[in-house]
Amino acid sequence: MIPAAFDYKVADSAEAAIAMLGEYGDEAKLLAGGHSLIPMMKFRLAAPTVLVDIGRVDDLSYIRQENGHLAIGAMTRHTAVEHSDVVKAEAPMLAHVASLVGDPSVRHRGTLGGTLAHSDPASDLPAAVLALGGTIVAQGPNGTREVAASEFFTGFFESVLADDEMITEVRIPTGTGGWNYQKFNRRAQDWAIVGVGVADGGKGISLVNMGSTPLRATAAEEALAGGASAAEAAELAAEGASPMEDTNADAAYRSHLAKVLTRRALEAAGVA
Amino acid sequence: MSVNGQSQSHDVEPRTLLVHHIRENVGLTGTNIGCDTSSCGACTIHLDGQSVKSCTVLAVQAEGAAITTIEGLADQSRAAGTSTGDQDWHPMQEAFQQCHALQCGYCTPGMVMAATSFLNENASPSEDEVREGLEGNLCRCTGYHNIVKAVLSAAGES
Numbered sequence A: 001m002i003p004a005a006f007d008y009k010v011a012d013s014a015e016a017a018i019a020m021l022g023e024y025g026d027e028a029k030l031l032a033g034g035h036s037l038i039p040m041m042k043f044r045l046a047a048p049t050v051l052v053d054i055g056r057v058d059d060l061s062y063i064r065q066e067n068g069h070l071a072i073g074a075m076t077r078h079t080a081v082e083h084s085d086v087v088k089a090e091a092p093m094l095a096h097v098a099s100l101v102g103d104p105s106v107r108h109r110g111t112l113g114g115t116l117a118h119s120d121p122a123s124d125l126p127a128a129v130l131a132l133g134g135t136i137v138a139q140g141p142n143g144t145r146e147v148a149a150s151e152f153f154t155g156f157f158e159s160v161l162a163d164d165e166m167i168t169e170v171r172i173p174t175g176t177g178g179w180n181y182q183k184f185n186r187r188a189q190d191w192a193i194v195g196v197g198v199a200d201g202g203k204g205i206s207l208v209n210m211g212s213t214p215l216r217a218t219a220a221e222e223a224l225a226g227g228a229s230a231a232e233a234a235e236l237a238a239e240g241a242s243p244m245e246d247t248n249a250d251a252a253y254r255s256h257l258a259k260v261l262t263r264r265a266l267e268a269a270g271v272a
Numbered sequence B: 001m002s003v004n005g006q007s008q009s010h011d012v013e014p015r016t017l018l019v020h021h022i023r024e025n026v027g028l029t030g031t032n033i034g035c036d037t038s039s040c041g042a043c044t045i046h047l048d049g050q051s052v053k054s055c056t057v058l059a060v061q062a063e064g065a066a067i068t069t070i071e072g073l074a075d076q077s078r079a080a081g082t083s084t085g086d087q088d089w090h091p092m093q094e095a096f097q098q099c100h101a102l103q104c105g106y107c108t109p110g111m112v113m114a115a116t117s118f119l120n121e122n123a124s125p126s127e128d129e130v131r132e133g134l135e136g137n138l139c140r141c142t143g144y145h146n147i148v149k150a151v152l153s154a155a156g157e158s
Helices: A014-027 A037-042 A078-083 A085-090 A092-098 A104-109 A112-118 A124-131 A218-225 A230-234 A251-268 B018-026 B070-080 B091-098 B108-121 B127-133 B144-157
Strands: A007-010 A028-031 A050-053 A063-066 A069-073 A135-140 A143-148 A153-155 A166-173 A180-184 A194-199 A204-208 B044-047 B050-053 B066-068
Touching: A014 A028, A014 A050, A014 A135, A014 A166, A028 A037, A063 A085, A069 A085, A078 A085, A078 A092, A078 A104, A078 A112, A085 A092, A092 A124, A092 A180, A092 A194, A104 B050, A104 B108, A112 A124, A112 A166, A124 A180, A124 A194, A124 A204, A180 A251, A194 A251, A204 A218, A204 A251, A218 A230, A230 A251, B018 B044, B044 B108, B050 B108, B066 B070, B070 B091, B070 B108, B091 B108, B091 B144, B108 B127, B108 B144, B127 B144
Parallel strands: A007 A050, A028 A050
Antiparallel strands: A063 A069, A069 A166, A135 A143, A135 A166, A180 A194, A194 A204, B044 B050, B044 B066
């Protein structure tokens, strides 16, 4: 399978990439690791007429410990997040979830900024960033803005990013509060049929593949904060979610999985 | 880009996939195309020393990069003085032969490339780690048992 024809542009900086996005408008797409975009282009589900390659913007690949959070450059590959000693120490859930994406060869290419911008509700890392209360730094022609992960995802493969904005950094609060990530699938390297992330002792609970965006299980989070047990809170995990139906699971089964996986994740995170 | 240590220069259409470029323009057909959807790993090569699925990389993304394919692996280990066996192969190739880690052989180039990259990151893996390290490479003959044995054997030698 071969993608539809496109013009290929190389950006050597975030500013250059943003200028090109401004020039070419919504016909252009950024190419980071390409491991979501290129498959979609091969299936002709996406056919941008211009690709702006930011794969050589090396200064967007970093992991830094800052005041109360980790600052991770958008072009940081999943492999780097997975194996980073500082991520393992300061945000262990993120390192663990990075290690569950695809397979090692995919993780050599895929990037943290790319998977967030792609905004696939079935992906692992967007849900992890959501549970962890992360912040996404987006840069446009007029400077940068910070968007809470809970405000970032707006629909199926859609986010608040404007056509001429790109993610430059992801900030993850540091902390080693109880966490767990449950990924339910049938085969190695598949997407989760349903996934559940629990961060910071249950203060953040997120759901994978339970709607058109990664979701916070708000009802379960509030119940826990109000003194409910893990099992009681888990019963509320699918409240407000509208999971899709596909060949793997219907909506009722997905809702059931969300409850079971939330209970398992909370218990494994040490939440009674 | 360099392919197996040799500088290569071609004009390609931007949508040319790296695997097609390697097979059709560079002329090295050891890298196979399997699923063409980054699931099976038959097209695994090394891009700047790390395994990647070359069906999911554009040739233009690899401009200036160092590519190693299955054809260049033995030369690479000879240059490093780490090749083994009567054939003077890369230890992974030797281990695949010794352990009979192939049946039809279609997945083998990708398996060997993924396995060598994996051992670069984890030099003495457990059996479980080998299985997880190769999760992106499918053997439709289901000959995984001997493949895992070969990777463990190669790890023991290196």
